[in-house]
Amino acid sequence: MSRLKAAIIGGGNIADTNHIPALKQLSEQVEIVAVCSRDFSKARALADKHGIAHAFGETAELYRQCTPNLVVICTPNNLHYPQTMEALENSCHVFCEKPPAVKAQNARDMADLANKKGVVLAYNFQLRQASEFALLMRCKADGLLGDIYHIKANFLRRRGIPGWGYFTNKAMQGGGALIDLGVHVLDLALYALGYPTPEQVIANTYDFIGKAGGKGLMGTWDPATFEVEDAATAYLSFPNKASIMLSASFALNMQAEKDRNLDIFGSKGGAKLFPFTLHTELAGELADIQFPFLEETDIQLKNTSAFLDACLGKPSNVCTGEQGAILQEIVERIYQSSTR
Structure with a gap:
């Protein structure tokens, strides 16, 4: 079987430390042929490295x-959105960093085009x-939880506003703590429930x-240029009466330095995720049953491998374009609710 040819778009840290090392470990399946960045010097430096x-x-x-x-991407x-659409138009499979986009309609258009072109669109929600989380899903499949009816999902930092990059720029990021951190645990909660669409969203x-x-x-x-939310809370209610309580923060006056977890x-039965x-x-x-011998895993490597499995038509639990569209719609509804 010939190897897939992969191109990296973006010359920053996430490509350098996450995606390129993972793809290189999977070199029997894929070969990285190029790096592209609007700043050519970054692309050249990353390619040479x-x-x-x-x-x-x-x-x-x-x-x-x-x-x-x-x-x-x-x-x-x-x-x-524009870079994914261009890649799909060129009949490429696409593995895009989270969040899917800054607008729900963009994510829907991306999923629809991937469907039309017959290629894979997936998002890098590597906490899956x-x-x-794998143990949680096995417990669910084995009936140990029964019907899951409520999930409390937190991704909180006490004082974790990034002092670099574009994280406080609303035009570039689309939002703050919710769209950067909260989407990770929202994806896990939705996946555990079968990725439903909520009937009601109430948020601040x-x-x-x-x-x-x-x-x-x-x-x-710089507080003068801070354009996004430093914290967000949302309550999602689903048709079968299941619910999610979501909290995300860059900065919150709380005791712990950080809290990333699902209840x-x-x-x-019930569960707490980290540690399980x-x-x-x-x-x-x-x-209360604990599992002290769970093996550590390279979640980026496993998620990249899951994406390649999807490209090859194998079973995969990578976040799909359709799931990304549902998630982005929920994110948009949270922001809309918060401005009521």
Whole structure:
């Protein structure tokens, strides 16, 4: 079987430390043929660092010269849509960084075009590959949880407003803590429920700390140019009465430095994800069961492998274009609700 030819679009840290190393570990299936960035010097430097033959400053030239089979998109959020659409038009499979886009209709258009072209569109929600989440899904399949009816999903930082990049620029990112952090745990919660669409969304967003300034644990930020939410909360209600309570923050006055977790409540049992604990009844008594021997896993490598499986028509749990469209619609509804 001939190897897939992969191109990287984006010359930043996420390509350098996440996607390129993972693809290189899967070199029997895929070969990285090019890096493309609007800043050609970044593309050339990244290609040279990783021994990749070609570097481009324009995507049109990339497609003309290299004709890749798949494209990995590692650029700011506002570029996901145009760059994904261009890759799909060139009949490439696409592995796009999260979030899918900045607008729900963009994500829907991307999913529809991938369908039309018969190629794979997937998003890099790599927490799906955590050993704890895999165990949760096995517990669900084995009936240990019964019917899951409520999930509490948190991705919180006490003072974690990024002091670099474009994270506080609304035009480029589409939002703040929700679209950068909250989408990770929202994806897990939706996947555990079978990826339904909510009937009702009630939400609030906040920017008190971001606009006031203060001590930062991830660099300093300029309050005068802080344009996004530093925290968001949302309640999602689904047709079968299931619900999700979602909280995300760059900055929140709380005790812990950070909190990334899911609490799952089912009719027969419940669970907490990180570290995994099963809350159940055993021998007529209440019991909390822990799993101290879960193996650590390289979640980026596993998610990249899941994407390649999807490209090859194999079973895969990578986040699909359709799921990405549902998630982006929910994100948009959360932002709309918060401005009511």
